[in-house]
Amino acid sequence: MASSAPAARFAEGEDPQQLGPDTEMLQHQGWALDADGMGVTKTFHFKSYFKAVSFVNLIASESSSKKHHPTMTVRIGSVDVHWTTHRPRGLTHKDITMARHCDHGASLMGAVDSGQGLKCGPSA
Numbered sequence: 519m520a521s522s523a524p525a526a527r528f529a530e531g532e533d534p535q536q537l538g539p540d541t542e543m544l545q546h547q548g549w550a551l552d553a554d555g556m557g558v559t560k561t562f563h564f565k566s567y568f569k570a571v572s573f574v575n576l577i578a579s580e581s582s583s584k585k586h587h588p589t590m591t592v593r594i595g596s597v598d599v600h601w602t603t604h605r606p607r608g609l610t611h612k613d614i615t616m617a618r619h620c621d622h623g624a625s626l627m628g629a630v631d632s633g634q635g636l637k638c639g640p641s642a
């Protein structure tokens with residue numbers, strides 16, 4: 519059989535009944551499950567580098583207060599955000615809540631569709 523979509527793997531102590539539908543909702547909002555099902559990633563696009571960095575700072579601020587931190591890659595007009603929980607290992611309600619916070623923050627920061635972000639380089 520060809521490779522199929524990954525299944526979410528929730529950390530011990532989480533409620534899959536609750537988090538299953540929540541994860542599907544995130545996938546409808548453009549979040550992709552990691553191949554191992556233990557994390558989610560989304561790329562947010564912006565019209566300027568300053569907006570991209572401002573978005574990172576918005577997420578950093580909430581991360582500090584919630585003590586839950588993403589891996590973020592900043593490019594000239596986009597930011598990749600990855601959420602997973604290291605301990606206990608797997609996807610948790612914290613990842614879901616923070617991913618939603620990212621979607622909210624991105625719209626406050628004026629995120630745009632992928633084709634409309636600032637680009638740099640030979641293919642720009």
Ligand SMILES: C[C@H](O)[C@H](O)[C@H]1CNC2=NC(N)=NC(=O)C2=N1
Nearest residue numbers: 585586587588602603604605606
């Ligand atoms: C003690 C501290 O709260 C923990 O180490 C936190 C810090 N930030 C974290 N962030 C993420 N993404 N996963 C974690 O398991 C995690 N643990």
